[in-house]
Amino acid sequence: MSARFPKAATPLGPRARIAVVVAAVLLLAGGSVGYVMHAGQRTKGQRTEADASFTLGGPALYFRDTAGGRVAHQPLTGARTTDARTGGGRTRGGPACDRFYASDAGALCLRARPGVLPKTYAIVLDRQLREKRRITVPGVPTRARVSASGRMLSWTVFATGDSYATTSFSTRTAILDQRTGYLIKSMENIQLTIDGARYHAPDVNYWGVTFARDDNRFYATVSTKGRTYLVEGNMRDWTAKALRQNVECPSLSPDNTRLAFKKKVSDDAAAPWRLYVLDLRTMRETPLAEKHSVDDQAAWLDDGTLAYALPGTGGWGSDIWTVPADGTGTPRMAVEGGSSPVAVAAPASAG
Numbered sequence: 390m391s392a393r394f395p396k397a398a399t400p401l402g403p404r405a406r407i408a409v410v411v412a413a414v415l416l417l418a419g420g421s422v423g424y425v426m427h428a429g430q431r432t433k434g435q436r437t438e439a440d441a442s443f444t445l446g447g448p449a450l451y452f453r454d455t456a457g458g459r460v461a462h463q464p465l466t467g468a469r470t471t472d473a474r475t476g477g478g479r480t481r482g483g484p485a486c487d488r489f490y491a492s493d494a495g496a497l498c499l500r501a502r503p504g505v506l507p508k509t510y511a512i513v514l515d516r517q518l519r520e521k522r523r524i525t526v527p528g529v530p531t532r533a534r535v536s537a538s539g540r541m542l543s544w545t546v547f548a549t550g551d552s553y554a555t556t557s558f559s560t561r562t563a564i565l566d567q568r569t570g571y572l573i574k575s576m577e578n579i580q581l582t583i584d585g586a587r588y589h590a591p592d593v594n595y596w597g598v599t600f601a602r603d604d605n606r607f608y609a610t611v612s613t614k615g616r617t618y619l620v621e622g623n624m625r626d627w628t629a630k631a632l633r634q635n636v637e638c639p640s641l642s643p644d645n646t647r648l649a650f651k652k653k654v655s656d657d658a659a660a661p662w663r664l665y666v667l668d669l670r671t672m673r674e675t676p677l678a679e680k681h682s683v684d685d686q687a688a689w690l691d692d693g694t695l696a697y698a699l700p701g702t703g704g705w706g707s708d709i710w711t712v713p714a715d716g717t718g719t720p721r722m723a724v725e726g727g728s729s730p731v732a733v734a735a736p737a738s739a740g
Contacts, residue, residue, distance in 0.1 A: 439518040440482035447733040450690070451483070451491055455706035455726035459485045460498070460518075463724070465690065465732055479724075484518055488530045489729040490688075494539025495521075495567075499530035499546075509546050513567070524572065528561055532638070532686050533729070536600035540568050541607075541624075543598035562595040562609070566624075581611065582630040583618065590614065597638035597686050598622075601645050608639045608648060619650070619667075633672065637662075638686035640695075642714070646670065649677075649687045649695050649714065664697065666714050675716040688730050689714070696723060696730040 439460070445451070447465065454461040460483025483489075487509075488499035495515050502508040502525065509530045513522040528546030535542050541564065548559040564573040576595040581588045590613045598609045607622045611631065619636035622629040640649040646669055651662040660682035666675045677695070687697040695714050698707040702725065709724035724730070 438520075439484045439514075443480070443482035444517045445491055445493065445496060445733050447493070447735045449733050450696070450709075450723065451489065451496075451731050451733050452709055452724055452727040453486055453489050453729040454479070454481060454483075455701065455728065457481065457485075458487070459483050460489050460729075461727070462733070484512070484514065486512075486729070488533040488544075489731070490533040490535050491731050491733055492535045492537050492539045493734050495535065497533045497535050497542050497544065499533050499544055501530055509544075511542075511544050511563070511565075513542065513565070524563075524565075526561065526563065526574075531560070532562075532597050534598050534600065534686070536604050537602050537643070538604055540604045541566060541600045543600070543607075545596040545598070560594045560596045562598060564598065564607075564624075576609070579622065580626075580628045581620070582628070583613075584631070588613070588631075595620075597640075599639050599641040599648070599686075601641060608641060610637045610639065617653075619648070633667075636667070639667075640687050640689060642689050642692055644692050647714065649689065651683055651685070651687075655682075664695070664712070666695075666716070677712050677714070677716055678718050679710065679712045679720045681720075685728075688732070690730075690732040696732075698728040698730070701726065 449462040450465040451460060451462045459481060461479050461481045463479045484498050485500060486498040487501045490497050496518060498512040498514055500510040500512060502510055507529045509526050509528055511524040511526060512520055515521055526546055528548045531547055532545035543562060543564045545560050545562040548561050562576045577593055592613055594612045595609050598607055600607045605624045609620055609622060611618050611620050616634055617637050618631040619633050619639055620629040620631050635652055636650045638651050648667045648669060650665055650667060652665045653661050654663045655661050662682045662684055664677040664679050664683045664687060666677060681699055683697050685697045687695045690696050693714050694711055696709055696711045699710055701707050706726055707728045708722055709727045709730045710720050711723045712718060712720045
């Protein structure tokens with residue numbers, strides 16, 4: 390027993406302390422390498438570009454196919470998809486992405502880049518899913534959004550940590566204006582107001598941007614001092630003001646009247662979240678029928694239906710589920726083996 394539990398610890402000398410620090414650094418690096426090796430194995434042998442015949446066209450539900458890591462789509466009529474559980478009607482052949490989002494005008498593909506230190510390619514795609522621009526940023530891809538017009542794009546990466554459910558994470562959120570080409574590499578310099586006063590703090594983090602139809606107003610989450618806030622931002626003024634607490638990963642409805650978001654309802658790290666919808670006129674919150682913990686930025690398929698990812702039924706990957714946005718109904722599976730859902734409408738010329 391005395392060998393396992395000594396009576397007193399011997400102070401470490403300078404060389405011993407250095408050895409401990411080096412070991413800790415190597416351990417942390419090993420974790421990063423492990424993630425990158427996994428990402429590399431996941432994409433090894435995959436075609437990274439879309440097939441020539443695979444473009445944006447709807448009405449269809451586009452998503453990341455878990456089986457191949459590439460974007461796929463399947464028919465979409467309102468909230469109903471064809472043979473969702475068996476993948477019937479699924480068309481594969483899109484670009485390889487870890488996160489994906491699109492409008493009718495173009496798309497954003499976030500792709501993890503292998504390496505000792507995790508990096509992300511933010512790849513801007515046109516309607517034919519041809520690459521227009523590629524930006525490399527440090528971190529692990531986690532959120533992607535495109536405005537309805539396709540002009541504004543935003544992405545979030547984890548700089549440290551790997552979960553919003555923990556307090557030891559740091560994010561970096563960028564915004565790109567495709568019309569001007571102007572890139573805001575990090576939102577952290579925006580003029581933030583909380584409780585009516587200008588706010589400054591070194592621990593401010595932003596994530597989960599969603600754009601209004603005017604391509605000027607946007608919403609996002611900001612965290613500071615252990616609290617999260619919903620902020621409303623203005624691109625022209627480059628300002629943001631906090632509206633309320635405990636709102637994360639907002640998603641603006643197509644009619645711009647409501648926000649879907651995840652709300653922390655428990656300290657249980659395994660199931661902290663619940664999906665809600667916020668009416669922006671009355672500021673009234675409505676819990677949705679989905680009672681599982683949803684750690685995702687939900688997507689509106691139409692003004693009445695939300696889509697989101699949950700852990701896969703097979704114990705790996707994820708599945709896409711849908712639920713009514715008014716708190717009624719029952720969740721239903723839309724895609725088995727998928728994530729990053731987004732509804733793409735038919736081309737304007739198609740009526």
